[in-house]
Amino acid sequence: MPRPVDLERSAARREAITVAAADLFARHGFENTTATDIARAAGLSSGTVFYYFTDKRAVFRSIFERDIPVLRELVDRALACDDPVAAVLTMVDELAADALDPNASGILVELLRQIDRDPELLRVVTGNDAILLDGFTTLIERGIEAGAVDPGLDAREAAAWIVHLVDAAYLGADPARDPRPMLRRLVTRFLAPPTADPPTGEQG
Amino acid sequence: MPRPVDLERSAARREAITVAAADLFARHGFENTTATDIARAAGLSSGTVFYYFTDKRAVFRSIFERDIPVLRELVDRALACDDPVAAVLTMVDELAADALDPNASGILVELLRQIDRDPELLRVVTGNDAILLDGFTTLIERGIEAGAVDPGLDAREAAAWIVHLVDAAYLGADPARDPRPMLRRLVTRFLAPPTADPPTGEQG
């Protein structure tokens, strides 16, 4: 009886290719990274890359497909929190933590660049973004009901801006400088109702 | 007596190449835009591009070399203003106005991508950025002295974040949605001293 394909080993190989490719794409860009480069970095050969992935684009997409469960878990945890504004800040904090990765800015830029050139990639990251956007929107709506967030804000638009703020933190990513204190200040003050005193800044 | 080179004509040719290239780079990316594409779009031939520019990279750089006088003028005007916070908001507004250009996001992303690959480009945009950064820093320092800005802020770091906010607006650029109201809200509240009441939001 034929041995079934070793799914575990296959998954590990795919993962190795994805991880190696993410690093190369972030540092050198999509077009400047050859399939051979990826193969070498993953410790295998060019042909093998095309055995596991149909395209070079598919390798790129796989980087972001891995995020789905992570983001979902992040949002679920935030939604379980009692204080909506605190939950927003926690989400922002955790997202921004990745900005300390030296490749963070590179991979985001590359994503923004490729997103218009690959409809399938657009589909993937639109899904990722929707998870975040829905999470933030729900939290902001709760905050408005609780009187902790400016009711003049459109919840969805505000949510989109918070995502943009996190993206901005990625872009200015300097591994030596933690963006989180400033992000907290921005988000806190952005959401605060007009009448309340702004919270005292806790950062330098 | 030989006619001197027609400097005006040369400048116009260079400009035509730069403008055509900016559009193509923004839409298709640097690597996906060929020198021949640029030449065709500018109404001339491939060889001519390399007569006016040493490199394809040099064509890309020329896009940002044009910005220097514009930015300098923008900052000078802001520095002449009496109210420092209002001046910051004016600068942000004018910078963000460009975000309505459908190519805004594309060209910014492409810049971010190429900046690590071309030291000469880095030099150019570092200069551009310094003009903005110095302008914002001075205004914020003035605001702190006048008691209109949180003295707990580091002026230069705050200035950098304001630039990041403008970049964020570019990234989320949607020609149908004017980012300026939200940007004003973000910047105003970001700078406000802890004791003062936050200004009432004027946006929907």
Added chain:
DNA sequence: GTCTATACACCGATAGAC
């Protein structure tokens, strides 16, 4: 100054051996 033509190099994806 501007064009055409091309040298030279490189890459994505496939074919086929093992």
Added chain:
DNA sequence: GTCTATCGGTGTATAGAC
């Protein structure tokens, strides 16, 4: 499943005619 070898296609930059 993984490799080596390769084909077809493409792009930068130059050379040389005009």
